[in-house]
Amino acid sequence: MDAQSFREFGKAAIDYLADYLENVRDKQVLPNVEPGYMRKLLPEEAPEEPEDWREVLKDMDRAIMPGLTHWHSPHFHAFYPTANSYPGIVGEMMSAGLGTIGFTWMSSPASTELEVITLDWLGKMIGLPPQFLSCSPGYGGGVLQGSASEATLLCLLVARERYVQRLHEKNPSLTEQELRATKAKLVAYASDQSNSSVEKAGILGSVPMRLIPADEKFQMSGSNLRAAIEADLKEGLVPCIVISTLGTTPTCANDPLREIAAVCSEFGIWHHVDAAYSGAALICPEYRYICEGIELADSFNFNPHKWMLVNFDCSALWVKDSRELVAAMSVDRAYLVHTQQDAGMPDYRNWQIPLGRRFRALKLWFVLRIYGVKKLQEYIRAQCKLATDFEMLLRGDDRFEIFTPAHMGLVTFRLKVKHMQNFNRLS
Amino acid sequence: MDAQSFREFGKAAIDYLADYLENVRDKQVLPNVEPGYMRKLLPEEAPEEPEDWREVLKDMDRAIMPGLTHWHSPHFHAFYPTANSYPGIVGEMMSAGLGTIGFTWMSSPASTELEVITLDWLGKMIGLPPQFLSCSPGYGGGVLQGSASEATLLCLLVARERYVQRLHEKNPSLTEQELRATKAKLVAYASDQSNSSVEKAGILGSVPMRLIPADEKFQMSGSNLRAAIEADLKEGLVPCIVISTLGTTPTCANDPLREIAAVCSEFGIWHHVDAAYSGAALICPEYRYICEGIELADSFNFNPHKWMLVNFDCSALWVKDSRELVAAMSVDRAYLVHTQQDAGMPDYRNWQIPLGRRFRALKLWFVLRIYGVKKLQEYIRAQCKLATDFEMLLRGDDRFEIFTPAHMGLVTFRLKVKHMQNFNRLS
Incomplete structure (x- = not known):
């Protein structure tokens, strides 16, 4: 791959990621695939001949996206978060x-x-x-x-x-x-x-x-x-x-x-x-x-x-x-x-x-430079406020009880036993 | 940073890297800086307010480049190599x-x-x-x-x-x-x-x-x-x-x-x-x-x-x-x-x-996809040939003696003692 193709491929990948992150909210967070799904979509061996980067980007949609858990969806609530930001992505690429x-x-x-x-x-x-x-x-x-x-x-x-x-x-x-x-x-x-x-x-x-x-x-x-x-x-x-x-x-x-x-x-x-x-x-x-x-x-x-x-x-x-x-x-x-x-x-x-x-x-x-300390502080405070807002919603809903109140970005709560039957199993 | 700024910043960074890698041959491999050089170039604390990404890219030239060892220069011969390729860079960014x-x-x-x-x-x-x-x-x-x-x-x-x-x-x-x-x-x-x-x-x-x-x-x-x-x-x-x-x-x-x-x-x-x-x-x-x-x-x-x-x-x-x-x-x-x-x-x-x-x-x-197996094999063979070519040059020059002949990409050799005084210390 020469520098000119890299400029094209890299810029297409930047747009691919920007499009992805702008629309991640609309995706189903947990993918709907069975273990082994990808073997049916990819060949058994690496290609002998070079492939065009456009084919690889197409396969991102065909083979990768259907099996991706969308950690950066606002609807993702499993585990503690993993960070992502536009300056961070560019920094990783630069490195x-x-x-x-x-x-x-x-x-x-x-x-x-x-x-x-x-x-x-x-x-x-x-x-x-x-x-x-x-x-x-x-x-x-x-x-x-x-x-x-x-x-x-x-x-x-x-x-x-x-x-x-x-x-x-x-x-x-x-x-x-x-x-x-x-x-x-x-x-x-x-x-x-x-x-x-x-x-x-x-x-x-x-x-x-x-x-x-x-x-x-x-x-x-x-x-x-x-x-x-x-x-x-x-x-x-x-x-x-x-x-x-x-x-x-x-x-x-x-x-x-x-x-x-x-x-x-x-x-x-x-x-x-x-x-x-x-x-x-x-x-x-x-x-x-x-x-x-x-x-x-x-x-x-x-x-x-x-x-x-x-x-x-x-x-x-x-x-x-x-x-x-x-x-x-x-x-x-x-x-x-x-x-x-x-x-x-x-x-x-x-x-x-x-x-x-x-x-x-x-x-x-x-x-650190592109956000500056103040914006990072605002970000942390906004996340903590989401947790206290969520706690308020829980407290206003008698199906739930708080286990530990909001601290940082976490609230732990449970569904009261008498409401269990109204919920499908969350796997 | 919003998606639009990311598209601009990311694409500018792609061009920055393409320009860097196209011209890395002309740079002095080992930087000419003293330990502690960067403290004189950067502030003592992170900025309070956000900075424009263009300022950060400028500082890449001002603070980072002067202290970078250019591992991907064709003139870099310390250590075994570390890989770099355009598809690899884009893959890292995508990840x-x-x-x-x-x-x-x-x-x-x-x-x-x-x-x-x-x-x-x-x-x-x-x-x-x-x-x-x-x-x-x-x-x-x-x-x-x-x-x-x-x-x-x-x-x-x-x-x-x-x-x-x-x-x-x-x-x-x-x-x-x-x-x-x-x-x-x-x-x-x-x-x-x-x-x-x-x-x-x-x-x-x-x-x-x-x-x-x-x-x-x-x-x-x-x-x-x-x-x-x-x-x-x-x-x-x-x-x-x-x-x-x-x-x-x-x-x-x-x-x-x-x-x-x-x-x-x-x-x-x-x-x-x-x-x-x-x-x-x-x-x-x-x-x-x-x-x-x-x-x-x-x-x-x-x-x-x-x-x-x-x-x-x-x-x-x-x-x-x-x-x-x-x-x-x-x-x-x-x-x-x-x-x-x-x-x-x-x-x-x-x-x-x-x-x-x-x-x-x-x-x-x-x-694997953008090179394919054949191009990767060609790459390895070309690198091994560089080593055997280099060994031939050494064998034709009576100032040097071979310690171990070319194997993979490595030849080990030494300067014969009687020629030592003609060389400055290589630090």
């Missing part, structure tokens, strides 16, 4: 087209530096304490991950390695095998309201995740956490990391950070805060009360790709001491060394699980 | 614009089904045995990961959990804590020529990676592997996974799969094949000899995002028994259940580390 891989500063300085800067911007926008920012003295800083799953896993692994390294410093005579064996004693903690990805991080990191029963407000209380930690200590186990949630998956509840931080600090445990969904609301000062105590955490994560108009994937993680990431994640090879690696800019390969990385900061930069 | 999250079949059927189909197409293109394909009987199938790093780590974690599950089946009386303790005995193996991401997978999975000294052909021989395994067994350790490499990072050497498979099979060890770069060449039948014995492997991975014109990230992983992924990776919650989950299509959330996932198959589909 793909420049096609740089930013694993070290030298491998593409602009990629690393824009990420450092936009994560400082974003950290300031949500009121993060300066210890988490690159522009402050110290070792804090932000980095983009693919998902909150990866951010949680990364922090768990770093906490695990930090424990082993500290143990080795205290007991230099321990062999590698003895140090390994001690890992089998590590345990992690989170609310039983936390996302599935938190439990999965425990499985992947081979550190059992204790799911602490939440209290009547669906929060993990400091006292319940402490009881679990003390029980494990009695068994000779070693508490390694606590994951607090701001905006739990079932009810958007917030764990009390300061209370949890006090426990973590007492026992020397890494405190990670997962605000995957709710974090975006922190750009509005009136929601920052949920973050009270964040200055005591070791790491904080939220997903601009959920509720801040940046297309998936864009998960922002900040840590107070990036040296701990580097100590746990760094694997050096001659081909990864460069002359500027001690010049104050991160080599992000050591701040994440994979080696390769896209230029994700571009789409974040596009969104 | 961003549709903005679906395909963690289960139901969450967006088209996303899962196109991935199943394109990975069958791709598997057939590279001559993978049918056991790895979804369209064959059995439990084989392909899935897209973000990187070879993630694919290797995933297989290591699945092999680790498989070991523990089998042990538990044999010894049902073992407690959870006893089972955990046995993980501290697991070991993994790869060539000392393998990529840094392989060693990192061992660190992250807490399974030490033995880096087996390669032989004089830079290959991990079956006998060296066997010696390492037997030494570990004597120490009471448990071999868990072997990672073979096709196309090692230093010299693009290929480990002898059949020889290694025989050892793995004898000791019941998971055999993963990392062909991150070289795998793309398998679309040309003349290169398939390197894959001899692949039918005995448990998993195979290569990166269309390296050398097959699909933009990063697009790493293809095939397994013979996907049930093992699901058994190790699955964490269930009420909100992830759907009515079609036993209907023969995968829920890809259980085939990967994170929960969320983009519609990555679109860009792969665009590339």
Whole structure:
């Protein structure tokens, strides 16, 4: 494909997406297809000869659209949202087209530096304490991950390695095998309201995740956490990391950070805060009360790709001491060394699980600039108002009862039992 | 930003990228900036008010371009390549614009089904045995990961959990804590020529990676592997996974799969094949000899995002028994259940580390269709010819000596010592 065809194809695709997003409201949200539907529509092998891009666009309508769940329909209410915006789409395309891989500063300085800067911007926008920012003295800083799953896993692994390294410093005579064996004693903690990805991080990191029963407000209380930690200590186990949630998956509840931080600090445990969904609301000062105590955490994560108009994937993680990431994640090879690696800019390969990385900061930069802070705040507030409006409608309808009132963009409610028979099963 | 502005902005961005890629040959590959350069060019905080997209495009030239390493310049020779193509760029944009999250079949059927189909197409293109394909009987199938790093780590974690599950089946009386303790005995193996991401997978999975000294052909021989395994067994350790490499990072050497498979099979060890770069060449039948014995492997991975014109990230992983992924990776919650989950299509959330996932198959589909198999084969052959042409030039120049001759797109060579003083340091 030559540049001229790309100009035509790319512009046709821009129109295709604009037409789609302008009309998505009229589509049936959940597609009406059976598993395996697409095999009947596509050939069994890739074509031998090149096909015209116009044929591919036609097949978007014929084979893809009928099986698409329309996440960006205003009628889509499953799951928490995933973000989409016109500047985000263009930013993603720009990143793909420049096609740089930013694993070290030298491998593409602009990629690393824009990420450092936009994560400082974003950290300031949500009121993060300066210890988490690159522009402050110290070792804090932000980095983009693919998902909150990866951010949680990364922090768990770093906490695990930090424990082993500290143990080795205290007991230099321990062999590698003895140090390994001690890992089998590590345990992690989170609310039983936390996302599935938190439990999965425990499985992947081979550190059992204790799911602490939440209290009547669906929060993990400091006292319940402490009881679990003390029980494990009695068994000779070693508490390694606590994951607090701001905006739990079932009810958007917030764990009390300061209370949890006090426990973590007492026992020397890494405190990670997962605000995957709710974090975006922190750009509005009136929601920052949920973050009270964040200055005591070791790491904080939220997903601009959920509720801040940046297309998936864009998960922002900040840590107070990036040296701990580097100590746990760094694997050096001659081909990864460069002359500027001690010049104050991160080599992000050591701040994440994979080696390769896209230029994700571009789409974040596009969104922050083209909306500006005020429009993003308006967007969050309008979404929260939709939730309170919806709660009002529910309260005026005696078929329903509220389970938890509107918080952020979520209201949980149920149909009263006596009305069940009037509804078909919603699959 | 409304749809009309998006149409203008998006089309301007298409032209921006076309202009960039048409002229990238003339740019200096490595930028001439110092660490921290961008802080002087951008404000310290995100803008309060919205900015016009034209300003953002201007800043692409002012702040981004001066710090970009031009990976797609024909003069770029650091690292293995990362792919870029016009159809791939449009596919990435289309995926961003549709903005679906395909963690289960139901969450967006088209996303899962196109991935199943394109990975069958791709598997057939590279001559993978049918056991790895979804369209064959059995439990084989392909899935897209973000990187070879993630694919290797995933297989290591699945092999680790498989070991523990089998042990538990044999010894049902073992407690959870006893089972955990046995993980501290697991070991993994790869060539000392393998990529840094392989060693990192061992660190992250807490399974030490033995880096087996390669032989004089830079290959991990079956006998060296066997010696390492037997030494570990004597120490009471448990071999868990072997990672073979096709196309090692230093010299693009290929480990002898059949020889290694025989050892793995004898000791019941998971055999993963990392062909991150070289795998793309398998679309040309003349290169398939390197894959001899692949039918005995448990998993195979290569990166269309390296050398097959699909933009990063697009790493293809095939397994013979996907049930093992699901058994190790699955964490269930009420909100992830759907009515079609036993209907023969995968829920890809259980085939990967994170929960969320983009519609990555679109860009792969665009590339396969718009190039077709023949043009992709021509592309690979033309790249290999560049390497042999370059080797001829080196052989005709007595300042250089060949270290390893052209294989795939790589020639390794050195400047003879007596000519050193005529060259400035290449940083």
